Each structure stands twice: as structure tokens, then as C-alpha cells.
Amino acid sequence: MVPIRRVLAAVAVTYAVLSAGERVTRPGYELRAWWYGDADARTCVPGRVGCRCAADDRCAGTCRRGLCFGARYPVPDAYLYRDDAQHDVERIHALVLAALDLTPGLRVADLGAGPGWLTVPIAQRLGPDGRVWATDLDDHALARLRAHLDDARTRRPLAPVEIRRVTAPRDTGLDDLAPASLDRVLMINVFGFGPDRPRAETVSFLARVCRLVRPGGRVLYHQDWLRRPEGEYPVDAMRAIFRDAGCGRTRERPMPAHMPPWSWALPDGIAAPAHPMERGYLLEVTR
Numbered sequence: 001m002v003p004i005r006r007v008l009a010a011v012a013v014t015y016a017v018l019s020a021g022e023r024v025t026r027p028g029y030e031l032r033a034w035w036y037g038d039a040d041a042r043t044c045v046p047g048r049v050g051c052r053c054a055a056d057d058r059c060a061g062t063c064r065r066g067l068c069f070g071a072r073y074p075v076p077d078a079y080l081y082r083d084d085a086q087h088d089v090e091r092i093h094a095l096v097l098a099a100l101d102l103t104p105g106l107r108v109a110d111l112g113a114g115p116g117w118l119t120v121p122i123a124q125r126l127g128p129d130g131r132v133w134a135t136d137l138d139d140h141a142l143a144r145l146r147a148h149l150d151d152a153r154t155r156r157p158l159a160p161v162e163i164r165r166v167t168a169p170r171d172t173g174l175d176d177l178a179p180a181s182l183d184r185v186l187m188i189n190v191f192g193f194g195p196d197r198p199r200a201e202t203v204s205f206l207a208r209v210c211r212l213v214r215p216g217g218r219v220l221y222h223q224d225w226l227r228r229p230e231g232e233y234p235v236d237a238m239r240a241i242f243r244d245a246g247c248g249r250t251r252e253r254p255m256p257a258h259m260p261p262w263s264w265a266l267p268d269g270i271a272a273p274a275h276p277m278e279r280g281y282l283l284e285v286t287r
């Protein structure tokens with residue numbers, strides 16, 4: 001008979017070995033998974049370190065929750081590997097998808113789609129009669145979006161997705177579409193829609209976007225963090241811009257519990273943000 005203490009010790013050692021694989025073994029390696037990182041459930045083995053991400057040879061990160069994380073910014077492990085940070089992103093994505101109230105056949109535009117964290121689940125919900133337009137300024141993001149769509153399509157049918165590269169920060173990429181031809185528009189965490197351009201340009205941009213949305217259709221605008229004072233519009237300023245653009249009724253949807261502020265101790269060589277980040281918001285605009 002094996003003594004219970006030896007069994008418990010063996011369990012503890014096994015647990016420590018397995019969970020070590022979940023810890024960061026490349027200090028200073030980046031993360032930002034939900035923006036620039038990549039996810040490839042096929043090559044990522046949860047709990048192991050050193051997974052490979054598809055379609056990006058720069059990426060050789062860690063595996064968390066079946067997703068492969070790697071990338072550009074050295075962000076403190078203590079923050080980005082916290083479970084609550086990743087949970088928070090997942091909750092916000094779930095909230096955005098619920099607010100979109102998608103049904104098969106809808107026509108949806110994802111402006112500033114990035115690598116397609118939302119484009120893919122949207123295309124999955126719309127069925128073959130739906131349609132998605134995804135725009136971005138950045139070729140690298142669009143290449144990742146294409147790779148994610150190709151990968152997702154091997155597992156489940158997707159609505160057709162038309163990818164459009166915009167050429168300027170206030171180019172909708174969709175000006176050729178007929179008025180009222182869209183049911184939903186998303187603008188999620190696209191910092192480039194903030195006050196980096198004159199307000200009048202943003203009003204005119206949103207007026208062109210909103211004209212594309214049919215009466216009763218919706219625009220969702222979300223920023224998870226506001227880099228103030230110069231970074232993004234606070235919620236009241238953004239509501240006023242949507243009003244001036246003639247977009248329709250705005251309402252703020254409550255956000256889930258949010259990521260902690262950027263209060264971690266930054267490792268050597270990484271500058272602290274000049275201004276503390278403020279919690280963001282989710283605006284729903286009904287035409």
C-alpha cells in the first residue's frame with residue numbers, strides 16, 4: 001500500500017510541473033493577444049510553452065486557453081498572463097456579440113477589424129446568406145484576418161467576407177455601398193477613430209458610415225481603455241459626435257468588470273504611460 005503522503009506529494013509535483021508550462025518562460029516576450037497576437041488552435045497545445053502560431057514566423061509565444069500568444073510588445077507577464085485580463089477580453093467580446101443581436105442573413109461591416117477577433121465569430125453567425133465587410137488600415141492585420149478566415153472556414157461555414165484596405169484614417173472603405181444597405185456596423189477598439197483628426201472630419205466620416213445603415217440597424221462603438229487626454233474621446237464627446245453626424249439614438253451599454261488600471265511595476269526599459277488609462281465604454285447607436 002502506497003502511503004497517502006507519497007500520493008499527495010506525487011500529485012503536487014505533477015501539478016507543479018504541468019502548471020509551470022502555463023507560466024511565462026520568456027520574460028519580456030510580448031502579448032497583447034487580442035490585438036496583434038495570433039491564435040491557432042491547431043498548433044497550440046494548452047499548458048505547453050513554445051507553441052507555433054500560423055502564418056507568422058515572428059510569433060513563437062505561449063499557449064493559453066488553447067490560443068497561441070506571441071508578438072510585438074514586451075508587456076509585463078504579471079499583467080497579460082493574469083487570467084482576469086484574458087477573461088475580461090472574452091467578456092467584452094461576448095457583450096459586443098450579444099449587443100449585435102446577429103441573425104442569419106444580416107449584412108455587417110467591421111471597421112478596423114484587425115486580425116478578425118470579432119469578424120470570424122460574426123461571419124460564423126450570419127450563414128451563407130449573410131455578408132461581412134471588414135476594413136483596416138494595416139496590411140499586416142489584414143493578412144492575419146485572411147489567415148484566420150481561411151482557418152475558420154475549414155472548420156465551419158462562414159458568410160462571405162469582403163476585405164477592404166482603407167487608405168486614410170477617415171476613409172470608410174465602403175462609400176460605394178448603397179445607402180441603408182447594412183444592418184450592423186462595428187467599431188471596436190479602433191484607436192484611430194479618436195481625436196487624432198479634426199472633429200469635423202470624424203463627424204463627416206460617421207455621417208458617411210451611418211448613411212449605410214438601414215433604419216432600425218445598429219452601430220456599435222467600443223473602446224476598452226481611454227488614453228487621456230489625447231487618446232480617445234470620452235463617452236459624452238462621442239455621443240455628441242454621433243448626434244452631430246445624424247446617426248440616431250445612442251445608448252451606453254454597461255461594461256463588465258474591467259481590467260485593473262495600468263498600475264503594475266514596469267520592467268526595465270519600458271516607459272510607463274504618461275497618463276493613467278481610464279475605463280472605456282460601449283455605445284450602441286440605433287438608426
Ligand SMILES: C[S@@+](CC[C@H](N)C(=O)[O-])C[C@H]1O[C@@H](n2cnc3c(N)ncnc32)[C@H](O)[C@@H]1O
Pocket residue numbers: 034035111112113114115116117118135136137138141166168169170187188189190191192193
Ligand atoms: C486594436 S485593433 C482592434 C481590432 C478589432 N476591431 C478588435 O476589436 O479585435 C485596432 C485595429 O484598427 C486599425 N485601425 C486603426 N485606425 C484605423 C482607421 N482609421 N481605419 C481603419 N482601421 C484602423 C488598426 O490597424 C488595427 O488593426
